[in-house]
Amino acid sequence: MAKEPVRVLVTGAAGQIGYALVPMIARGIMLGADQPVILHMLDIPPAAEALNGVKMELVDAAFPLLKGCTGVNIAVMVGGFSRKEGMERKDVMSKNVSIYKSQAAAPNYKVLVVANPANTNALILKEFAPSIPEKNITCLTRLDHNRALGQISERLSVPVSDVKNVIIWGNHSSTQYPDVNHAKVQTSSKEKPVQFISTVQQRGAAIIKARKLSSALSAASSACDHIHDWVLGTPEGTFFSMGVYSDGSYNVPSGLIYSFPVTCRNGEWSIVQGLPIDEVSRKKMDLTAEELKEEKDLAYSCLS
Numbered sequence: 001m002a003k004e005p006v007r008v009l010v011t012g013a014a015g016q017i018g019y020a021l022v023p024m025i026a027r028g029i030m031l032g033a034d035q036p037v038i039l040h041m042l043d044i045p046p047a048a049e050a051l052n053g054v055k056m057e058l059v060d061a062a063f064p065l066l067k068g069c070t071g072v073n074i075a076v077m078v079g080g081f082s083r084k085e086g087m088e089r090k091d092v093m094s095k096n097v098s099i100y101k102s103q104a105a106a107p108n109y110k111v112l113v114v115a116n117p118a119n120t121n122a123l124i125l126k127e128f129a130p131s132i133p134e135k136n137i138t139c140l141t142r143l144d145h146n147r148a149l150g151q152i153s154e155r156l157s158v159p160v161s162d163v164k165n166v167i168i169w170g171n172h173s174s175t176q177y178p179d180v181n182h183a184k185v186q187t188s189s190k191e192k193p194v195q196f197i198s199t200v201q202q203r204g205a206a207i208i209k210a211r212k213l214s215s216a217l218s219a220a221s222s223a224c225d226h227i228h229d230w231v232l233g234t235p236e237g238t239f240f241s242m243g244v245y246s247d248g249s250y251n252v253p254s255g256l257i258y259s260f261p262v263t264c265r266n267g268e269w270s271i272v273q274g275l276p277i278d279e280v281s282r283k284k285m286d287l288t289a290e291e292l293k294e295e296k297d298l299a300y301s302c303l304s
């Protein structure tokens, strides 16, 4: 029997990530090749004509899984302003957090916040939308996770599918801690990836420098991976990084949206517990938590 369609909301759908993301969803990359979808696309009035163009292209692409354009079960919140060369992600805070406060009227569905500063926007959404369970609000650090897999694969010359269980701890910013201590790589090479941490931390800035625009196809693809694994589950023995509401695991202060290693079953994520943390890692995990606390204060000052 054909499955009931899942309704997916994409905010900022006329932007560059939106333009890359909606055809991926309509092709079944996010939710599976047998899962019909209904797309609900939102943007601001000045982008109405561009959004209409995206809708026309979706019709022209004749996606068999695409059943229409209304209603919501999953929300991918890309809407917002992107940073330019020389800016940090928190520099777009004053423009973007107020969007996440105003969009907090959303009911109970799974939310992925992409727009920067992604962790803090997700926290603002959580704090101003008490009707959404905190387990349903997440932010995208899967792009950083995939960047880490890609760097290891390139540097050790192994297929990316032979690398797993890297971890991105903390903020989707240059203080994030890409941790390879628990990674599994099928290789005989003893070479240690050098400058790996700073390359992953600075990859977003490197893409802006090269493209004069921030990353879009990799962000859209990672957003699909994030929702895919959340809804359909993580493979046995594999974990991924997700920005989620901290419950105090690994002594990360609760009350922050922080990226942890997670596994997913039956549409629910759980933080992987019990990984040993060495002293160097502890310092880096605390540093990125400190930045998130500062961002939270800054966000509230922008909203007052």
Ligand SMILES: NC(=O)C1=CN([C@@H]2O[C@H](COP(=O)(O)OP(=O)(O)OC[C@H]3O[C@@H](n4cnc5c(N)ncnc54)[C@H](O)[C@@H]3O)[C@@H](O)[C@H]2O)C=CC1
Binding pocket: 011, 012, 013, 014, 015, 016, 017, 018, 042, 043, 044, 047, 078, 079, 080, 081, 082, 083, 092, 099, 113, 114, 115, 116, 117, 118, 140, 141, 143, 144, 172, 214, 215, 216, 219
């Ligand atoms: N978490 C992550 O890994 C990544 C996050 N980003 C962030 O994603 C966001 C979007 O990036 P792009 O698509 O490249 O930007 P873009 O500027 O091409 O598109 C953003 C879209 O959002 C729309 N928008 C603005 N305010 C809105 C509102 N109140 N409601 C609905 N739509 C609204 C704009 O009209 C525009 O169409 C940026 O904040 C960017 O920094 C980008 C890459 C990776």
Ligand SMILES: O=C([O-])CC(=O)C(=O)O
Binding pocket: 082, 083, 089, 116, 143, 203, 204, 205, 207, 208, 214, 215
């Ligand atoms: O760097 C940016 O501003 C866009 C982004 O978040 C990324 O590519 O990781």
